[in-house]
Amino acid sequence: MPLTAVASAREILTGLHDVMAKRGSAQAKLDRVVDLIAEAMKSEVCSIYLLRDNALELSATHGLRKEAVHVTRLALGEGLVGTIAEEGRILNLDEAANHPAFAYRPETGEESFHSFAGVPIIRREQVIGVLAVQHAEPRRYDDVEIEALQTVAMVLSEMIASARLVDGVRGARRDAGMQRMLGLKLVAGMAKGVAVFHQPRVVVEHTVAEDIEAERTRVYAAFRRMREQIDNMTREAEFGTAGEHNEILETYKMFAYDEGWSRRINEAIDSGLTAEAAIERVQQRTRARMREIDDPILKERMHDLEDLSNRLMRIVSGRMGTAAQTGLTKDAILIAKNLGPAELLEYDRRRLKGVVLEEGSLTAHVTIVARAMGVPVVGRTADIRHVANEGDTILLDGDTGTVVVRPNRPLTSAFDSRMAMSQKRRAEYATIRGLPAETKDGERVTLMVNAGLAEDAAMLEMAGADGIGLFRTEFQFLIAATLPGRESQLRLYRNVLDAAGDKPVVFRTVDIGGDKALPYLSEEQKDESENPAMGWRALRLSLQRKALMKAQARALIEASAGKTLRVMFPMVSEPWEYEEARALFEEQIAWTKSAKRAVPKRVEFGAMLEVPSLAEMLDILLPRVDFLSIGTNDLTQFLFAADRADPRLADRYDWLSPAILRFLRRVANEARAAGVPVRVCGEMAGRPLEAMALIGIGIDSFSITPAAVGPVKAMVRSIDAAAVRSRVEALLAKPPANMRKALGDWARRHGVAIG
Template sequence: MTDLASRPRLLLRRLHQVMAGPGSAQERLDKLTTVIAQNMVAEVCSVYLVRAGEILELFATEGLKKEAVHRTRLRFGEGLVGLVAQRVLPLNVQEASTHPRYAYRPETGEENYHSFLGVPIVRHTKVTGVLVVQNVKPREYSAEEEEALLTVAMVLAELVGSGELVDPAEIANGLNQSGLPLTIQGQKMADGIAMGTAVFHEGRVEVTHFVAEDVEVEKARLIDAFETMRQQIDRMIASPEIGTAGEHREILETFKMFAYDRGWQKRIFESVDAGLTAEAAVERVQQQNRRRMASSTDPYLRERLSDLDDLTNRLLRTLAGRMDGQDLHEPSIILARTMGPAELLDYDRTNLAGIILEEGSSTSHVAILARAMGIPLIGRCRDISEHVQAGDRLILDGDGAQVLVRPSDEICETYSESIAFQHEQAAQFRAERNLPSITRDGVRIQLFINAGLQADMAHLDALGADGVGLFRTEFQFMVSATLPRLEAQQEFYKNVLDVAQGRPVVFRTLDIGGDKAVPFLPREDEENPAMGWRAIRIALERPVLLRYQLRALMAAAAGRTLSIMFPMIADMSEFKAARNIALKELARFERLDIARPAKLEIGTMLEVPSLAWQLDPLLKLVDFVSIGTNDLMQFFFASDRSNPRLTDRYDLLSPPALSFIRMVVKACDRAGVPVTLCGEMGGRPLEAMALIGLGLRRLSISPMTVGPVRRMIRSLNVKQLEDYILDMIDLEDHSLRVKLRDYARDHLIEL
């Protein structure tokens, strides 16, 4: 590539000759990739062009497999190519496969190429494509080489802009009437991809009459409306789809509590007494509530605004004689500014494909309910209603947190194929659910799931998991307006254990605080909430809260094994204090002759590095250890996992991280204490392979990752892998990812 830096004019002249020469636009583009690869001393040169809906299609290549041309497609933001288009910036990567956005496309044959340099092809400030060069040898391209490729991209933009390769009308159709891009970004709040017709949620009734002609008549209308509204909510709670317990039922019970709130009702009637119509009184009180709650610094109160909006709108629709919800005659995606949980249940689930909100958060009641019901939801799509019309075709891409408005038939076909592939793969994994997680050399690996909703428990049978290695208990507290009653907690935990049918369930005690606000505890702003007043720190400062939860857990597990673990333990004294509280509660059950667990197992999360240097005395007290990699690795690298600027700075497959985990595993093995890894790291087949090579035999992972990890396990030989990885973890490499991927390929391990 040094030739290019010293002779740019020669290359540009050659490019212009090809562009002005004979042949179709496609033929000339093919020749251009060959010329660029030769002059840049690159094994690969590829050109991806933008199609409608911000899809990048491989149009020409020198070096990759020719059959991938016009077949390989990536969305903006997907893979390294999509990242270049999304950021409109060059991307220079020495080891492409280590980048967190790396998306492997097997049809291209690109697995042999390590280094990657991609630049955007820009015409009139609009991205029209991406130009990429790749080399087999890992290397970082120089600034001069990067600048040279940008210059080449400018020349390519001329050919792309001619319209001979992609019809300009196709791209124009990808814009809405206001000229804004077809793709609207949001925030993923419930997983999934959905396709359907846009339907606007009728969230409000316009109040037109404000002054009451007869106050008593207005009061009578209000009484009837309150009664009708409450009957609707009671019917929702009694619905078979809601079930007898679960956090989504808790949400509706909280919602019902608002509906029966006497203070709210009293203020509305007082407004009618002042001379307003029933509708105007409801509207006035809600405006007062919005002013009061919107100014609150309590995030829980701000989130409850949508619940009160739901009740207000429901009451107004009842007064106006309107029915709740809308009939959906085809797969539909509901658009709303915001939505309450009961409003979601007004819709027929049969044709409700997804939800798009202009506001909202992942902890809102409607988001939690959508996740429990398996409905894809994207929030924070600002002003989307200005760019969408009722009846428009939409694609809700939960993975990319984006909405595609009026996509072409071709784009819909692409997404349909992707959805069909996911369904087909999921069906294959379900078919394999009864296959044992045993390696080729006979080593049994236990696969547990992480859960937090009662709806998650259905995955145990569907996926053939060994149990629940981590049940997060805080959601029940986050969705309740008050501290959940002891009986409600006990019923909830009992239902979880009943569904498990004897399979182990490990309950993590409350991990609240930080970004998990609950309404019954004061919350102060913290500069570093992840390392602040949360989890066991709250529990030890408020021991009654911990005792209350432990009492419910012990009563729920009467006659059965109860496994509990404490989160965020940074010092052995914290574990001792929490353990003593648990043992005192168990002694209380014995003293009062209350039915109690047949066996109590007490463990700890290891997610603060300091605890690893207290393992020897700690392991004499604990019944088990769970390595929580999500928090552990961000503390290990002092790297905020939510900061996008740091996502590719550190690699979990680096020698230091793997050596640390190996140290913990060996200490637990020596002490005969079971150790499980809980976290996203264990749910990725390559990382899971490395963890097994380090000696881990128990993984607790997201339900959706059980199938791929099980398939990987059944294809590997543990003894060979251990010998390989233990020779590698003392290296000084930044990451072992590429070496491990090569090992998996050479040994036919399915990733």
């Protein structure tokens, strides 16, 4: 096609404007539209399929047989057109018949056409039809042709909707009865409130611009106002300025000032669209890219851009009324497809009790900010926006990932009782917060916390913990747009140490790579294997990227000046890896001293035992380490060859299996004989019954989630350590068929607080 996308789209839009302005039947207008598009794009075929009775009906065509109109129908997912509609994506094929979804319809006479390009026609985030072009010769359509098709499809959606040519928006029926939905646990906690829809989107009513320069002026003004809002928001976040959520807001701010984004919107205006339609046009392209992205970090950045697009759309249209702007009048459970971190911050924390998302992920920026705010979140609740009505009662359980819409009275009563019991337990745990984790026979157990945010260090007193046993330094790397520099890392580590005060902090060097891919890593350093958790990650990657590790070492050394630096290396599989990593740190300490800069008064080095092979080399490793941390999450799945994320293997992943307890006992005994402290880091130690078993095999130091400190401390203070050891040793000598049941029964008989 010789014309540019802008020129082609503008030519077609001008014609569409004339078609829509003239009188005539909806069918006559559709027939004129396909002729117009085919002529402008020099296409032999142009067809429009519309969604009717949950199927795609050929509603107008130029080039195919006219008798096929309103006769040819394709189910969602059937054929090329059905695939586009079901998945909401573009197809661009030089040989249509070679595509696995191709479905031949003889009545259309399309057998003589080889090439095919189709784009979804979208209205209010739902596909309502498909616009397709075809040529006889095999060829792939240029990007500018696809761009023009997408722009035209967007304008068509307005005409189609106003003429009521399609069914209403697809979605689950809002039932008057109770609905229970299972989603993804994102932020723990329980909440009860009424459903409030975030409603971030503005429906574009007018797509074709009357005055392009006026539309451009509106967009420029909206950009200025949006950037002012973001600047104010990053300054006024109520939970402080330190930590990774602040890094998230800075990344978000970077998108707000992205010139490429504003340029694409201006190009869409040049093609003849209104400001609102141009923003929507670029947003649709972003959504299409999101569907093709597998990398969760990159996908999260696309969500941020969508959030900003929604904000810009509201400003340019003058419709600022999200639920945040209109105010929450009751305790609310916020419902949204997805949220950006800045949008969440706009809500009144006193009224916002929980969030339910149709999308969302554990690494999502909104999840991180919600965790810092203490707001429970459940994600991946498909179709929640169609199941719930505004004002419905919602029960949200972030601990189980359950959402109940319109609960009945017995369920509400049971939920209220659970919430009351949870609050009572928290109150009980608060009474022992300042007391030591000491058994009835006087043995002291160290309870530390796992952390990843600077705020976690400030919460040590509230949790009643002895320090931070594992600070995950990679979080800063996962949320940054580029590799964090030494200064950025230095600020974070210094803030963590200052917040912890006299309590110890153990920094784990970055555990990135594998299933925690960074978009700014070079391709050869990304792991695309079938099981990335066992691949090129953690210390393996750091030892290859020595510059990355040196920068982190320098930042940790300078941040710990005059204090004790405790650093441990993740996923050590052989002693030489530990030695190489330690030597790198020691070189950086020597360099810092030679530069006349302050260094830590003491440095303690440790290794994480997560790979079973290291247990066979403890006689060589232990004399060189100051402490040993056992990462039970990875260790257990490696021991049992059982992916912990696979529900089919749930019964193969029991931390109270005699095999794992015997393995851990052997490691603990060897470390004790060498005089090396051992700590268990991971979910296993955060469960009272499992923690009791660990005490039974001689481990008395744990690093767990802050929420687990209270329950585990209560368990510790209710046991006799000698009696527990005696019982566990007897059970391991002659394992019962069900170790979990045997330990649980014993604990209950002896009044152990296992919850």
